[in-house]
Amino acid sequence: MRSIIISILIAVSIVSCEKNSGPVFIDPGESLISGSGLFILNEGNFMAGNGSLSFFSYDSSRVINHLFSKINKYPLGDIPHSMKIAGNNAFIVVNNSNKIEVVKAFNLESVTTITGLKSPRYLEVLSNNTGYVTSLWSDSVTIIDLNSLAISGYINLRRSSESIAVVDVYAYIAHWYGGNEIMVVDTRNNSVVDSIPVGAEPESMVVDKNNTLWVLCNGGWERNYHAELIGINTRTNEIVKRFVFPDINDSPTSLQANKGRDTLYYLEKGVRRIRIDDAGLPASPFISENGHTFYKMAVFPETGDIFVSDPVDYQQKGFVIRYSRDGALVAAMEAGIIPGGMCNRIMLPHWTE
Amino acid sequence: MKPAAFYIALLITLPLQGQILLRNDTVLIEEVTISRRKTKFITATRKLSLGIPEMQYYQGAPISELLTGKTNILIKSYGPGGSASAVIRGTAASHTQLNWNGINIGNPMLGQADLSLVPAGFVDDIHIYYGGGSIKLNSGGIGGIIALETKPEWTGGNSASFSSEAGSFGKITGFVKIKAGNSKTQSVTRAYFHSAINNFSYLNEFTGPDPVKEKRAFNSVLRKGFMQEVWLRSRGNIISGRLWYQSSSRELPAPVIIHKTESDEKQFDESIKALVDYKNETGGNIINVTIGAVFDKLNYNNTTIPVDSRNNTASFTAATRIETALGDNARLLVSANDEINIVTSNNFGERKLRNIFTVMASAHFNLEKGMTGELLIRETILDDRLLTPDIYAGFTIDLRNENRNIIKASYSRNSRFPSLNDLYWIPGGNPDLENENAHSLELTWEGKRKLRSRLSLNSDMTIFGNSITNMIKWAPGEFSYWEPLNIGHVNTSGIESVVDLLWSGTDFETGIKTLYTYTRAINRKKPAEISPGGKYRLIYVPENQINSRLFARYKSYYSVFITCFTGRRYLTPDNTSYLPGYIYNDLVLGRKFMVTDFAFNLSLTTGNLFNSSYQVIAYYPMPGRSFNLRLSMNITK
Numbered sequence: 001m002r003s004i005i006i007s008i009l010i011a012v013s014i015v016s017c018e019k020n021s022g023p024v025f026i027d028p029g030e031s032l033i034s035g036s037g038l039f040i041l042n043e044g045n046f047m048a049g050n051g052s053l054s055f056f057s058y059d060s061s062r063v064i065n066h067l068f069s070k071i072n073k074y075p076l077g078d079i080p081h082s083m084k085i086a087g088n089n090a091f092i093v094v095n096n097s098n099k100i101e102v103v104k105a106f107n108l109e110s111v112t113t114i115t116g117l118k119s120p121r122y123l124e125v126l127s128n129n130t131g132y133v134t135s136l137w138s139d140s141v142t143i144i145d146l147n148s149l150a151i152s153g154y155i156n157l158r159r160s161s162e163s164i165a166v167v168d169v170y171a172y173i174a175h176w177y178g179g180n181e182i183m184v185v186d187t188r189n190n191s192v193v194d195s196i197p198v199g200a201e202p203e204s205m206v207v208d209k210n211n212t213l214w215v216l217c218n219g220g221w222e223r224n225y226h227a228e229l230i231g232i233n234t235r236t237n238e239i240v241k242r243f244v245f246p247d248i249n250d251s252p253t254s255l256q257a258n259k260g261r262d263t264l265y266y267l268e269k270g271v272r273r274i275r276i277d278d279a280g281l282p283a284s285p286f287i288s289e290n291g292h293t294f295y296k297m298a299v300f301p302e303t304g305d306i307f308v309s310d311p312v313d314y315q316q317k318g319f320v321i322r323y324s325r326d327g328a329l330v331a332a333m334e335a336g337i338i339p340g341g342m343c344n345r346i347m348l349p350h351w352t353e
Numbered sequence: 354m355k356p357a358a359f360y361i362a363l364l365i366t367l368p369l370q371g372q373i374l375l376r377n378d379t380v381l382i383e384e385v386t387i388s389r390r391k392t393k394f395i396t397a398t399r400k401l402s403l404g405i406p407e408m409q410y411y412q413g414a415p416i417s418e419l420l421t422g423k424t425n426i427l428i429k430s431y432g433p434g435g436s437a438s439a440v441i442r443g444t445a446a447s448h449t450q451l452n453w454n455g456i457n458i459g460n461p462m463l464g465q466a467d468l469s470l471v472p473a474g475f476v477d478d479i480h481i482y483y484g485g486g487s488i489k490l491n492s493g494g495i496g497g498i499i500a501l502e503t504k505p506e507w508t509g510g511n512s513a514s515f516s517s518e519a520g521s522f523g524k525i526t527g528f529v530k531i532k533a534g535n536s537k538t539q540s541v542t543r544a545y546f547h548s549a550i551n552n553f554s555y556l557n558e559f560t561g562p563d564p565v566k567e568k569r570a571f572n573s574v575l576r577k578g579f580m581q582e583v584w585l586r587s588r589g590n591i592i593s594g595r596l597w598y599q600s601s602s603r604e605l606p607a608p609v610i611i612h613k614t615e616s617d618e619k620q621f622d623e624s625i626k627a628l629v630d631y632k633n634e635t636g637g638n639i640i641n642v643t644i645g646a647v648f649d650k651l652n653y654n655n656t657t658i659p660v661d662s663r664n665n666t667a668s669f670t671a672a673t674r675i676e677t678a679l680g681d682n683a684r685l686l687v688s689a690n691d692e693i694n695i696v697t698s699n700n701f702g703e704r705k706l707r708n709i710f711t712v713m714a715s716a717h718f719n720l721e722k723g724m725t726g727e728l729l730i731r732e733t734i735l736d737d738r739l740l741t742p743d744i745y746a747g748f749t750i751d752l753r754n755e756n757r758n759i760i761k762a763s764y765s766r767n768s769r770f771p772s773l774n775d776l777y778w779i780p781g782g783n784p785d786l787e788n789e790n791a792h793s794l795e796l797t798w799e800g801k802r803k804l805r806s807r808l809s810l811n812s813d814m815t816i817f818g819n820s821i822t823n824m825i826k827w828a829p830g831e832f833s834y835w836e837p838l839n840i841g842h843v844n845t846s847g848i849e850s851v852v853d854l855l856w857s858g859t860d861f862e863t864g865i866k867t868l869y870t871y872t873r874a875i876n877r878k879k880p881a882e883i884s885p886g887g888k889y890r891l892i893y894v895p896e897n898q899i900n901s902r903l904f905a906r907y908k909s910y911y912s913v914f915i916t917c918f919t920g921r922r923y924l925t926p927d928n929t930s931y932l933p934g935y936i937y938n939d940l941v942l943g944r945k946f947m948v949t950d951f952a953f954n955l956s957l958t959t960g961n962l963f964n965s966s967y968q969v970i971a972y973y974p975m976p977g978r979s980f981n982l983r984l985s986m987n988i989t990k
Contacts (some may be wrong), residue, residue, distance in 0.1 A: 012932070021966040021974070022559055025930045047612040049972045050930060075559055077610050097560075098612045110562055115612045118657065137657050221780065221834060293829075314829050316889075316927035337925060 009280050017253050023049065023075070031070035033108065035059035035248050038300060038307055039090075039343040040320055041080040042336025046096065051080040052336040053092065053108070056307070056320060063320060068101070072110045076101065082342035086125040086146060090343075093120045093133070100133070102149055105345070112149050117142055124164040124171065132171055134161035141173060143190060149226070155190050165205045165213060167234040172213055173201040182215060184237060194237050196331040197297045199228035204255040208276045213270065216255040216266055219245070227252050229266070229274075229281065241278070258325075259301035267294045271306060271327070287327045292319070298342035307332070309339035363944075375530050394684060394717045395725045397747025397761040398486025399797050399815050403479040410913070410941055410956060410983065412516050413526030413545055419473045420499075422900055422915040422939065424481060425849055425870040428468065429893060433522070434551045434574035434603050437469040438604030441496035442484060442817055443845035443874030444760050445824075445895040448496035448769060450487070453627055454503060454595065456645035456670045461694040461707070471501065474516075474528045475580050478502040484817055485765020488713065488731060488745045495769050495791040495821060503595065505584040506532065507538040520958075520981030523550030523573075526557075539584040547576040550902075551802070556966055559610050560820030567609070567660030569974065571616035574603040582877025605653075617657040623650040625912050637678035645670040662836040664698040666773075683718035687803070699778045700725035709770065710734040712932045715745070723751035727763075727971045735770060740788060743767050754783055761797040766790070771837065775825055781836040789839070813852040815965040818846040847872040849987035858979065860908050867901040876926060889928050893970075894900060895920040897934075913941040924971055942982075952987045 037057040037226055042065075044051035051069040053076055070077040077097030084091045090105040100114040107163040123131050130152065131144040142204065143162055145152040161183070162176030170193075171185040182202060184194035199217030206214050212231045219227035227250045231241030245252065245268070252268040264274050270285025271294065292310040294319075304325030310332070311318040318339045323331040358518045411419045417437035421428045429446060430437040437444035451459045451466035459466040467693055480500040482490060487498035487591050518526040528545040551572040558564040578599045585592045605618035628645040638911035653662040672687040694707045715729035727747035733740045747763035771786040795817040802810045824841025848871045855864035890896075897920035904913045920934040943956030960979040967975050 020558070020933050021556075021935070023924055023930050023932055023970055023971045027929065045925075047608055047611075048924065049608055050925060072562055074561060075610060077560075077609065094424060097610050099560075116614065137659070311829070313926070314835075316925060319928060 020314070025050075025052075025066050025069060025075075027066045027070075029064055029066070030322070031064065031067055031252065032065050033057060033064060033067065036302065036321075036347040037345050038298060039345055040307075040309065040335050040339050041083055041092070041341040041343070042083065043319070043338040045337060045339045047078060049074050049075055049078050051078055051094065053080065053083075054320070054335045054339070056322070056333065058303075059329070063335055065336055067108055071108045072103075080341075082341045083118075083121045084123045084125060084131075085343065085345060086131070089146075090348075091123045091131070093123055095119055095121060095136070100144070102139050104293060105348075114144065114149060114151065116151055121162055122164050124166055126166060126171070127169075128187070130187075132173070132185075132187075134163055135175060136160050136162070141185070148155060153190065155185055155192065157185075157192060159183070162203065165206045166278075167207055167211050167213065171236065172232075172234070174203065174205055174215065176201050176203055178220075180217070182213070182232065196232060196237050196239070198230050198232075198239070200225035202230075203253055204266075206255050206257040206264065207234070207256060207261070208264070209260060209275070211235070212276065214255060214257075214264055215274075216252055218251050218253055219248070221251075223248050223251075226250070227268075228346050229255075229264075231276075238276055246279065254297040256297055256299045258299055258304060264296060265299055265306065267297050267308070269341050270294065271297065271323070287323055292321060292332075294344065295338070296340045298344065300344055302346065307342055309335065309342070311338040311340075314338055370404055382890045385540070385905050394719065395751060395759060395761075396486070396717070397725075397749050397763040397797070398489065398796065399483040399761070399813075400486075401481045401483070401851070403481075404477070408473050408479075409567050409954075410475070410943075410958065412472070412528045412985070413518055414473055414475065414546055415469040416471045416473050416479065416499075416501075417468035420468065420479070422537075422917055425851075425868040425898060425900060426481065426499075427893075427895065427898065427919075428969075430975075432467070432551070432569070432572070432606075432969075432975055433553075434549060434572055434887075435469065435605070435973070436467045438465050438893065439468055439499060441481070441889060442493070442819060443847065443872040444496035444819065444821065444843070447772060447820075447825075448494050448789075450490075452490055452500040453597075453626065454500050454630065454645075455490075455641075455643045455672060456628060456647070457668070457692065458501075458626060458647055458649065461647055461668060462651070462664055462696055462698065462773045463667055464775065466499075467622070468499075469706045470576070470599060470624070472528070472547070472576070472578055472774065474530065474545055475503070475543055476501045477504050482634060482797055483815070484763075484819065485745055485767050485791070486693045486747065486763055486795075488729060488743055488765055488767050489713075494585050494876040495793075495819070503541070503580075503582055503836075504589075505534075505586075505593070506583075507536050507539065507586065510990055512987060514985060514987040516954075516983060516985035518981055518983040520651070521960075521979035522553045522976065523548070524981065528893055534584075537586050539582075539586075541580075541582045543578075543580040543699075545576075545578045547574070549574050551976075553974075553976035553979065555977065557609055557974075559972060561613070569606060569976075571613065571618075572602045572606040574601065575603045582690060583602065589633050591630075591632045591634075593628075593632075595626070595628040595630075597624070599624045599626075605783055607975075609974060615656075618655045619653075620653075621650070621652045624648065637675070637684075639676040641672075641674040641676075643670070643672045643674075645672075662698075662700055664696070664700065666697075666811050667695045669693045679716075679718075683716060684722075686713075686717070688713045688714045696773050696777075701773075702777055705773060705777050707773065708734075708736055722754050725749040725751070733768075735788075735815070740768065742792075743794060744816070757799075757801040759797075759799040761795075761799070763793075763795055765793045767793065770824055775837040780834040781827070783837050786825060786837060787823050789823050789825055789841075791819055793817065793819045794958065807858055808856045811855075812851060814848065814850040814867075816846075816848055818844070820844050829948035842877040845872060845874040845891075845894075861906065863903075863905040865901065865903045867899065870898040872898070873898060889926055890923045892924055892926060892970050893922050894953065895922050895934070909945045911941075911943050911945070913939075915939040916942075919969075932971055935965060937965040950988055950990075952989075953985075954985045955988075956983045957981070958983065 019062045036079040040054040042052045056064045077094035079096040080091045081095040102111040119136040121134045133142040140154040143153040159175045162174045173183045175181045182196040200220040203218045215230045219225045227245040231242040255265045256265045271287035273286040306323040322333045427440040439449045447464040483497045526547045531542045557567045580597045582595045601622040625648045631642045633640040649666045651664045672690040676686045690711045692709045713731040729745040731743040744767040749761045752758040768788040797815040799813040819842045823839040827835045853866040872893040900917040903917045918936040924930045940959045958981040964978040
């Protein structure tokens with residue numbers, strides 16, 4: 001009896017010696033990043049705080065996971081959603097943690113944390129060294145001074161905001177959640193100058209080589225409207241192309257463009273490809289899902305490779321699947337939980353100094 | 354025992370009196386009382402009970418706090434003021450049911466109960482029925498049932514007790530219980546109030562490179578409750594009525610990794626429960642009829658997202674139960690239970706109604722040489738669907754040796770209905786969901802041993818195994834929202850043991866009760882094909898859990914030292930992250946004393962004595978060292 005009690009006490013003492021009180025991530029992998037590649041934002045589960053940052057390196061053709069927490073010794077936060085590299089800094093927008101983690105683009109060491117945001121979604125960098133941050137649950141876009149890395153103002157859109165694209169001095173901001181408009185903001189004076197009605201729930205946007213703004217409207221989750229792909233002339237702010245998806249249940253996402261900006265890609269039961277001059281939507285996918293669940297997509301401009309994330313069951317580790325520019329499967333690589341948004345990292349020479 | 358003996362004596366003595374009148378030549382003999390031992394039926398179901406000794410320091414605290422240190426149930430708590438659910442044997446919170454005097458009081462929308470909303474002072478006894486054996490109580494939980502009981506005290510006269518508590522983090526609690534009546538009528542009135550700011554300090558290691566000491570914000574809670582009970586007793590009949598009002602208003606703090614500058618999430622719970630119960634016990638037969646109604650309101654408001662969720666449920670229960678003796682060595686129990694759930698929620702679109710009708714028959718019989726058998730079958734009609742019957746079979750052997758060793762074994766096939774949220778929540782609710790099914794096996798050994806004249810040892814050990822199929826899990830559906838599906842297959846197995854050592858003297862008394870649980874909960878569902886295979890542990894189920902309670906009393910002074918250890922808990926289905934194990938201790942020091950007719954009990958509780966830093970739910974810190982001063986007063990006339 002005595003020996004049992006002593007054994008239990010020893011066991012308890014050993015286990016209780018763990019210093020951390022919070023979550024511990026099991027990942028023996030390295031934390032060095034090198035060369036060009038692609039950051040993968042693993043959203044993690046809502047309110048679980050298990051979002052993370054991965055990096056696919058063209059140097060090693062491997063994915064390194066949990067980079068942010070390994071380098072900075074604290075977790076990235078709840079639902080990292082998007083990332084933007086501007087100059088020497090990278091801005092990681094952590095949606096449900098209401099913050100932006102600013103890190104050095106070269107080695108991911110923390111520079112600062114911008115707090116006081118409300119459900120941030122995307123950051124877009126303007127020419128005057130300021131940034132606009134869109135918000136899911138706020139009526140305003142937040143202006144960030146990229147020199148001081150602090151909030152410098154707000155633009156009241158009177159509606160929530162999602163993806164953002166900049167053409168010349170105008171920022172085109174999509175009112176996605178429950179909306180059907182693109183708001184046009186003059187970045188010189190941060191004022192709303194126009195709004196363009198589009199289809200239901202404009203989810204993603206890209207600008208092509210002709211400065212046509214392509215807007216992918218996914219039709220809303222209730223499937224009351226057909227999804228649409230809309231082209232807007234950014235000189236006149238008029239709709240010049242409108243492709244309506246045939247099935248009410250079509251719910252396309254993740255509009256992307258190639259380096260030449262003459263070809264668009266989006267997800268709809270596989271990867272679809274459309275040239276900007278095409279007369280209609282593609283009838284079949286360019287890359288089939290083949291048992292995967294395609295969630296988000298990125299196109300690496302230098303190689304034309306297509307990267308698609310697969311969250312598997314949205315609970316365990318997901319995958320990032322790499323396809324060549326002609327749609328051939330290259331590799332499926334393990335990422336974090338719910339791999340979502342991706343951000344290209346083109347190695348700059350001075351980063352190696 | 355006594356009514357049975359009296360009845361038998363009466364049956365025998367009345368005819369004798371008649372004979373005296375009719376036949377004077379008969380030799381008169383002295384009156385005799387003939388009695389026999391009431392046949393005892395040992396059940397194979399594992400059960401743990403908490404009564405006054407365990408509950409006396411917790412009157413104003415929620416039962417979740419009480420159960421944390423004193424049972425081997427896993428309580429998943431979001432911290433003080435936050436919701437708390439119970440997990441038994443490594444299953445899910447929805448597999449543990451909460452029963453109040455015979456009726457189910459879990460929220461039918463959630464399919465589970467928030468234990469933080471039940472004050473311990475509103476309960477006289479807590480019985481925990483583990484595993485499939487809980488099938489005997491209404492619908493039965495796959496993990497088990499926590500049964501709350503209030504009961505009359507026919508002796509002891511009128512009494513009133515008051516207690517007030519003040520503690521760290523702005524905690525104030527008041528509780529009153531007034532008992533009045535006699536041997537035929539009893540009235541018990543209880544009321545309580547609890548408020549706390551819960552602004553405890555914690556070390557934030559999660560939002561920046563350097564740990565920062567912060568105070569928990571937006572974490573206040575205000576709870577109020579009232580309960581009135583009346584019992585009427587006449588010969589073998591007892592009629593009782595109960596009314597329980599409960600409300601809770603609380604802020605919902607975010608996980609510490611979420612930066613918040615304002616209190617934007619609030620929850621208001623309100624509940625009215627009413628119950629009328631009739632029980633007739635004549636000879637060996639028991640007839641019991643219960644009618645109950647539970648009205649729950651749960652309003653959740655988030656000003657950021659924004660969400661204004663308003664949910665009202667009404668549940669009506671009518672139950673009858675007849676228990677009769679079949680000879681000396683068998684008992685038959687037949688029961689019927691009808692429960693109607695009506696839900697009005699702005700998350701459901703329209704009002705939803707569900708009817709659950711259950712009939713159950715069970716036989717309990719004593720065999721030769723201390724052996725007992727139990728067989729039970731339960732049939733459920735869910736709305737208009739006849740479900741596969743649930744069954745339970747138990748077998749016990751009383752070895753009848755000096756140390757009173759009993760061995761128990763049981764098997765059950767049990768099921769659980771989807772919650773109404775699973776069925777109707779918009780978006781995602783899936784009305785085509787099937788029931789979850791479970792097969793459970795358990796083997797228990799119980800022993801009671803008198804080590805010395807004043808030293809006794811009670812201990813038991815159970816080995817259990819469950820296989821749960823068709824388990825409901827929310828997963829991403831075809832569109833951009835999640836929906837519940839019958840996709841889970843979980844196996845849980847483990848060992849539960851209790852060692853209770855007691856040394857009892859005149860002035861001095863001491864004892865230690867230790868509960869150890871080993872749980873191996875494995876997700877058997879094959880991961881997606883591209884995922885590496887393996888046996889993954891269920892999230893938030895620790896492999897090892899130890900709770901120990903050491904107490905000592907010298908004359909009027911007493912102390913209790915509680916130790917709780919919970920092992921590593923995985924956080925993701927692929928087990929790539931975990932919460933480390935933790936250990937904390939509570940210390941209670943107190944004294945009972947009399948001033949004229951008033952009995953006082955003064956105690957100081959130090960929670961988390963060694964200021965351990967830990968989390969039960971990831972990123973929800975638990976408080977460090979805290980103090981709670983409690984004074985209670987009792988008068989009996």
